Amino acid sequence: MALADIDRFMQKTMSEKAGATWLMLAARDRDLRSCLELVENGGDAKATTHYGVTLLHFAALNKRHAVNITSHFVGQGLDLLKKDVDGESPIYYAVRLGLFEAAEKLLALRSTGIKNLLHYFVAEDKLEIVKRVHSWNKKLFEAVDPEGKNALHFAALCADLRMCQWLIEKGLDPKSMSVEKISVLHHAVLNSRHGKELVPFFASLNVDVNGEMEKGETPLHGALFAENLDVARTLLRLGAKLNKSKNNILIFCVMANKLKSAQFVHRRNNSLVKNYVDSKGQTALHVAAACADEKMCAWLVRVGVGAESPESTVLHKVGYNKNHGSKLTPFFVNMGLDLNERDESGKTPIVHALRAGNLAVAETMLGLGADLEIKVGGFNLVHLFLICNNVKAVRYLHRKNKLMVQEILSPQGTNAMHLVATFGDLAMCSWLCKIGFDVRDIASHFQNSVLHFATLNRQFGKLLVPFFVYKGVDVNQRNAISMTPLHFALQKENFEVAEALLKSGADSKVKIERDNLLIFCIRKKLRRSAEFVVEKFAEQIMEASAEGQTALHVAARLADLEFFRFLIREGKKKGVVNNPMLAALMCLPPNSEKAIRNNFFSSLGEMGEKGLTSP
Template sequence: MSRVDDGVAIKIEENSIPRDDMENTKIDSKLYEYVKQDNIEEFKSRVQQRLAEKLVTPCGNTLLHVAVSYGSDNITSYLAGTFPSLITIQNSQKDTILHLAAREGKASHTIKSLVESNPSLMRKTNTKGNTPLHDAVITDNKEVAKLLVSRDPEVAYYNNNNGKSPLYLAVENGNKYGILDDLLNLGASFPIKSENGDALPEGKSPVHVAIKQRNRDILEKIQKEQPELLRLTEEGLGNSLHYASSIGFLEGVRLLLEKFHDGAYETNLEGNYPIHVACKSHSVDVVKEFLDIFPYPKEFLNKKGQNILHVAATYGNGSVVRYILKQDQKLVAPLLNAIDEDGNTPLHLAAFYGRCTATFLLVRDNRVEHFIVNNENWTPYELAEERSKISEEQYIKTDEMRAKERKQFDSKNSTPALEIKDKEVDSNKMDTKKASPRDEIRVVYLRLVTTVSILFFNACPKKSLKELFPVTRLPMSRAKEEMKSMVGSLLVVTVLVAGVTFAGAIQLPQLRDKNNSSEFNSTYENLLCGYLFLDVGALSTSLVAALILLWSNFNYPRYQIPAVQISTSMVCLAIIMMFGAFFFSVRIALLGSHGGLLTIIVEVVAVMFFFAQACFVFPWIIPLNFNYVLLQVLLHNFYYSLFLLFIYSSWWLPNKLSDLKRKHHL
């Protein structure tokens, strides 16, 4: 709604008082007291000695302002009749006498006569852009509000500097004292179009604030008295049906679909229809309400060419996606594999934005095609994989930037202790400001990785062996530099393993009790043989690995790379054999003891750690390319299992229970 200065041309000659004169013409305390008491006799005798038109308070209020604010009818009537120029004067906040009457006074006979004789005052605005009717509504002054709107009904639609009209404020206040009823019953018809014939007046819609408060009663009241208000739009919120759909206000959507049916065919600034906005929210009931009235959702495409399933998949509303997929085949079929202007299907969008639940529901539906490519020739899996890589790079860069900023912060604040003494230092100040972007990227990355894992098992294109195991070789110079560092590390490990196993061969494990039976002695000998075999094997293997490394390093440098690969495998094998020897020595130590439970625990722990070692050693033995593929599969298994356990289960169970309840009631 345009401000009154823009939409209505009103010319009022304002009698302003120069600042220099105001400094010398302040209202004295006695005169102020006479006005407050409405003592007309004393007031007349004292005011005749002064220039009444120039007397003001520090904030620029004239005597008439003061008289109106205190409801002094006799003095108000006297001043208005004797000094009519005071009627149009505004104070330092540009308040007229009607503004003060609206905030502090009553609709007395004098005020009514002033309104009748000076109708232009009702459209005057103060520094906040408020008309007197604004102030009357804000202060719940029902008497003055009713008077003003009955004389000039259109003022109810004028906006202040915040874009709020008196009607908006009345709705926002919850129709206190029935002021909204007066504004609606006595109000003029809302000007749907401006004088030039195009564009609705800008401002905040009273219908939108009623929807925000989820107040169906006020909505019905507005619809009954001023139905044209339902057509108002707000920038960024769209029309009333858009807004009710966005917050999931079911009762409001039902009313608006019945009384403002045409609103369902209007688009907002984003190019979305209300049914699209409903799919953004988490209210399945609102989507159901739309589909009951419009059982042809394929006809509703936003400016990107996206249907309601595109929008639901984009915003990750699993409940809405699930509801749409459960609808009749004729209704759903045109939506499932439809492409937007970028060639993306709903599955593409769910994969791109990392919407785990929506992706799972779509990919598990047999009607959804998994390998459609978009305009950039990406399948949903490839799109999600590429997005996860970008997100990972952003996360790493953010981490590096934080490290650099922390170093700069530490260097700048490395002041001597004497300088920072008695000063309070907020150590968390920098971290609080810088942590949020990194945490957001981490959450996005986790969602994307989980989405990639879902698609990996359900919609991953088949790859050839060359694609799975690409031949990637480092430049020879770089490979030699890396091998030199690895040779040093491996030599240290081989020497340590050889030293430990040599010491174990010298000091063999012994039985605690020498008086055991022949059966125990036989078991001891068997365990000792196993111990010696593994210990000597680990010693020999580690020594051979060390000799191979030294041989290649000094005699044949060009064989250094295969030598490192062979030695790595041998060192890993020696470590496993050393652990096996340790296990046999523990069994010998426990032989003949009565701690059966302790023996079982030791054996179980030993087996668990043996398999753990094997899992860690295995990647060192197998080729690098195969190792990468294996690690990728294991990670996808982990994230997929995590999704099924914590996310899908927690979402699926409540929905399943609600379905069972619904069937039971039916």
């Protein structure tokens, strides 16, 4: 450490004129208990000196108690990375005194960020400190962080040429890459202070100026993202290609809303924006409408980019633009675009804004003439967003028009609650109840209850069942064709809802024309549902149907041999089929003995023909 540095350090931490409080001095010289006593007596842990030195800076100088004191006050909200007027953090102070182990422990107190002490000072561009840390622990030099970055990657991103040269002299490979194939050049182009000198340096070491990351970005992409145009010019001079990557580099600039970079690229290749059309026929202006601001969009219009595609206009994209959509909407409307034009799927721009939860844009569109009374696929907008389970959009629309939610869908006669039972969650159902809906309402056409509809709800149905039953819905209510919700759940193979129905009191012995649940499943050829029923109610295997036949008889006639074998096997295992072979023989349709032996019993494996003839 130079003499001037030592004098400055002493001035900040030891002199009477430094402005240190008693609490700071206790943090430097005493223990945590002493500090806490001073805090109890009014000491201000957040105070700083004339030099911006904090309590944590002083604690870092405590050879015995630095970690204990620092850990406590970091837990109280003090910032371990806060720097003094010279840009030095508490960790820097610890290293100045040679307290390397304490500095490492202090660095580890941070929940995020760099954990390697050498990497930390490389990123701080403190070469002399880096050399001291390296002398103390050379193992830190070769280490990489969880993303695969080594010290040279941090230097390329944050430090100067001298730091990079020293690291390479000590053995780090300039061609090394991190986990996502990010090279030192990808980092250097983001270095606003030193990137211009680092880029040609690394290029001279044969680092590929057109090297692509896993996602396809080259160093030029990074320079343009940072709007580091001097570095971009340097890269082009060194051989970087505007069209090297599979990703259109000008569209990359548009998506990042980097106008200066987009103009920079356009001046060098105007075909990249004018000729861009994606698989849906959308232009660069569609991309900008969803991501960029008015300045970017106005520039694209000036250079001749179109606002329409075969599937949509740019207004259909504005709703997805959280930051700039409200200003872009009138901009595009003033260009003559129709706010009520439908895209290929029948949706207008306001539908997309509501879908994205962008109520600010929706409100702007409404003020400019957007129509909320439209229907999409036969549904009004409230019903449409009930189906999407988009509570934010539904509540917004309900504030604008309280009649839409009351509309009955024909010809089924379903209402909003039935839609939510099919597609929504518990919160949406609760909200409908609060605004006056009765969960006991029946859909008029097939007389289905909300529980019938809930069997179609794969994501939330099992949570809705107990809610609806608690609200008074009959768990065994039959519809127009005598099916209960449990029948529906088995027919849809929604076993989570079936479980919920049974736990809520559904009758497992329910029958349709004397057919039990198992026979119902067999007749519908629902193998998985039959297995569900047998697992819980094996006795149904031998119960008689309307025709006086058991599930085995029905399966022998309607199901395949493997299904029949399953019933025989499970029946025997659960003790409801005492003589499997006799049961099988009695249940088979009339046929020749030879056909029975060849086509059926051979499929029964160990319960086959030998079992039939055994004593």
